[in-house]
Amino acid sequence: MPHPLWSRIGGALVETLYPPLCLCCGAPGQGGMDLCPDCARELPLAGPACQRCARPLPAAAGPICGDCLRHPPAFDAARAALRYQWPVDTWIARFKFRGRLNHGRLLARLMAGQLLPGAQPPDCILPVPLHRHRLAQRGFNQAAELARPLAQALQVPLVPDAVRRTRATPPQQTLSAARRRHNLRGAFAVRAGFAPGHVLLVDDVMTTGSTLDELARRLKASGVRRVEVWVAARA
Secondary structure, eight states: OOOHHHHHHHHHHHHHHSOOBOTTTOOBOBTTBSOOHHHHHTOOBOOSBOTTTOOBOOTTSOSSOHHHHHSOOSSSEEEEEEESOTTHHHHHHHHHHHOOHHHHHHHHHHHHHHHSTTOOOOSEEEEOOOOHHHHHHHSSOHHHHHHHHHHHHHTOOBOTTSEEEOSOOOOGGGSOHHHHHHHHTTOEEEOTTOOOSEEEEEEEEESSOHHHHHHHHHHHHTTOOEEEEEEEEEO
């Protein structure tokens, strides 16, 4: 493991040779991020949201949305850093499908800035897994890239192999909500003996929450007591 001093020197050298540029407008970035101050002020931050599923809510609404009161998800709480709007939706698409890892680094920094203050550290962090075929095709798991710096900041283990995707499923965005739930039945398996008290699941986007709900259901069936969800963006 490199000495922290050399890591800082290396990071400063990279920033000097390749200074950060705003991913929105191309202006110089600030604070080591590929985002300028003007564009940062225009970001679609999450704002008031349901504490259970992170769905955006009016400021005067209660802490839990009607859907979660009627049909609570298997996970206990969810938080999003941003709303799934421009430019966030474009960054996520470029990150996932074009391998633009600098977009992922910016999303992870924004997640840390929005979600870490006041957070209760979990026992470990789990990135939502990809099936091995999709992982081989893409070359990386976008959820793991977002989860790694959060685990480092919280000083908790990142456990990418605790849950595996047992079968390849059609992309969730192509399906209705009902089909999404059916699509995910039996799609995940939890490693034998894995049962910490508090698990944090990390993913890039939450739309209906079906994937995270099924994962949380499987984790709780294995003995996990509390499952929390953090995502970069909420639709």
